Amino acid sequence: MVLTGARPEGQRKRPHKSRGRPDPSNLKPGLAARQAASRLLSAVTESRASLDGLLDPAGGNPAFTGLGDQDRLLVRAILLSALRHLQVIDAFVDRLVDNPLPEGAKALRQVLRVGAAQILYLDVPDRAAVDLAVTQADSDPRNRRFAGLVNALLRRMAREKDVLLPEITASTPDFPDWFESRLRSAYADHADAILAILSEPPAIDLTVKSDADGWAARLGGVVLPTGSVRIGRQEGPVSGLEGFEDGAWWVQDAAASIPAQLFSRLEGLDIVDLCAAPGGKTAQLALAGARVTACDQSQTRLERLRGNLARLGFDVTTQLTRAQDLVAPEGFDGVLLDAPCSSTGTVRRHPDIPYTKGAEDIMRLARVQRDLLDHASGLVRPGGELVFSNCSLDPEEGEEMVAGFLTDHPAWSIRPVDAARWPGLETAITAKGEIRTHPAMLGNDDPRLAGLDGFYAVVLVRS
Ligand SMILES: C[S@@+](CC[C@H](N)C(=O)[O-])C[C@H]1O[C@@H](n2cnc3c(N)ncnc32)[C@H](O)[C@@H]1O
Numbered sequence: 001m002v003l004t005g006a007r008p009e010g011q012r013k014r015p016h017k018s019r020g021r022p023d024p025s026n027l028k029p030g031l032a033a034r035q036a037a038s039r040l041l042s043a044v045t046e047s048r049a050s051l052d053g054l055l056d057p058a059g060g061n062p063a064f065t066g067l068g069d070q071d072r073l074l075v076r077a078i079l080l081s082a083l084r085h086l087q088v089i090d091a092f093v094d095r096l097v098d099n100p101l102p103e104g105a106k107a108l109r110q111v112l113r114v115g116a117a118q119i120l121y122l123d124v125p126d127r128a129a130v131d132l133a134v135t136q137a138d139s140d141p142r143n144r145r146f147a148g149l150v151n152a153l154l155r156r157m158a159r160e161k162d163v164l165l166p167e168i169t170a171s172t173p174d175f176p177d178w179f180e181s182r183l184r185s186a187y188a189d190h191a192d193a194i195l196a197i198l199s200e201p202p203a204i205d206l207t208v209k210s211d212a213d214g215w216a217a218r219l220g221g222v223v224l225p226t227g228s229v230r231i232g233r234q235e236g237p238v239s240g241l242e243g244f245e246d247g248a249w250w251v252q253d254a255a256a257s258i259p260a261q262l263f264s265r266l267e268g269l270d271i272v273d274l275c276a277a278p279g280g281k282t283a284q285l286a287l288a289g290a291r292v293t294a295c296d297q298s299q300t301r302l303e304r305l306r307g308n309l310a311r312l313g314f315d316v317t318t319q320l321t322r323a324q325d326l327v328a329p330e331g332f333d334g335v336l337l338d339a340p341c342s343s344t345g346t347v348r349r350h351p352d353i354p355y356t357k358g359a360e361d362i363m364r365l366a367r368v369q370r371d372l373l374d375h376a377s378g379l380v381r382p383g384g385e386l387v388f389s390n391c392s393l394d395p396e397e398g399e400e401m402v403a404g405f406l407t408d409h410p411a412w413s414i415r416p417v418d419a420a421r422w423p424g425l426e427t428a429i430t431a432k433g434e435i436r437t438h439p440a441m442l443g444n445d446d447p448r449l450a451g452l453d454g455f456y457a458v459v460l461v462r463s
Pocket of ligand 1: 256274275276277278279280281282295296297298321322323324338340341
């Protein structure tokens with residue numbers, strides 16, 4: 001089939017008076033959101049910009065932050081769907097063209113990805129999705145000559161999706177090569193199950209100050225082995241849920257709640273949280289009665305931590321510093337190093353990661369973590385504990401990096417995690433007594449309630 005489509009019925013070419021950024025309020029409804037989605041998708045897939053940064057209400061991309069609330073929700077939904085299914089979307093587009101899309105036609109690719117995400121995965125009438133995609137192509141000088149192709153291709157996609165989508169999904173890898181091959185080599189037996197669940201939107205887990213059973217009943221959730229309350233997906237923002245304003249709970253993946261729970265004692269002790277923002281683990285440490293010093297190298301993220309801790313009513317000391325620059329001659333009873341990492345354990349929440357990170361980042365970050373761990377070990381008082389954790393699935397940033405630390409620091413050893421403390425999570429405890437969670441754990445027939453972020457955590461002590 002040769003795709004040279006006409007314009008959709010009734011659609012007339014729009015005049016182009018200005019090449020500056022259009023005022024979103026003058027655009028056809030939904031067009032500004034689609035344009036923003038294409039621009040942000042291009043920033044993620046071509047410039048490796050992090051989606052979190054682009055969507056940040058304070059410092060995010062103006063194409064997004066300048067939109068109204070409804071459009072922002074739409075852009076977020078388009079981007080999450082497009083990134084969760086990017087390989088399938090691209091394969092579907094490529095199936096429908098006789099000749100590959102022109103190499104330089106990157107802007108066209110993004111328009112098609114956004115249209116395909118709406119047609120294949122979102123609850124948008126096909127016709128509206130096609131019409132908007134054509135209008136979008138027509139409004140961009142780079143894409144105007146492809147408006148007919150956009151029309152014909154997306155119409156055909158809408159017509160044939162019921163037959164072709166299952167077939168293309170079955171024959172297309174879910175993720176880029178580097179990501180999938182590292183995952184398969186580390187998790188041979190579980191890799192298929194992990195890859196299958198990574199394309200599913202995640203559940204929402206809450207860490208509650210007290211009365212997990214009561215909060216589970218009030219919010220229609222379940223209590224997990226970590227003590228977290230899992231409430232499944234929500235339509236609106238969680239800030240609208242009971243208990244948010246009162247600071248009764250905070251959002252934290254169940255796996256992320258494990259590291260702070262690994263200290264054998266916290267009440268009345270001096271604990272430093274070295275990479276603390278936005279403060280989920282700091283809050284746990286404070287809740288357990290520790291005197292917490294929360295450090296982070298980012299001023300804006302530390303501000304966010306202060307806001308979060310204020311809502312929760314916790315009083316902690318904060319310090320803007322790089323962890324490796326922290327000097328504390330007295331030391332601390334406990335040190336938590338929740339280190340910066342590739343975050344590959346959080347792909348359900350952050351589907352941009354396979355496109356913004358690469359194998360080279362894993363190696364670079366493993367070196368950063370090792371430097372941080374070397375410094376952190378010097379901050380622990382005799383008899384104290386050092387908990388190291390991160391949300392990477394890659395052993396090079398976890399098990400292997402810590403093994404290297406122990407080889408170079410023979411006075412240090414692993415204090416094995418007590419399996420009896422974690423009923424239901426026994427399979428997450430390694431032979432050496434570390435914690436290794438992955439997204440196929442905590443299975444549930446309902447994928448909306450299944451899974452766990454990938455996390456690595458270990459307790460280190462000096463003999
Ligand atoms: C994985 S997040 C921490 C999440 C946090 N522990 C929590 O539970 O909410 C990593 C944090 O480390 C901070 N960070 C990265 N490198 C750092 C460094 N060298 N020193 C201090 N903070 C650092 C980042 O700004 C980021 O806020």
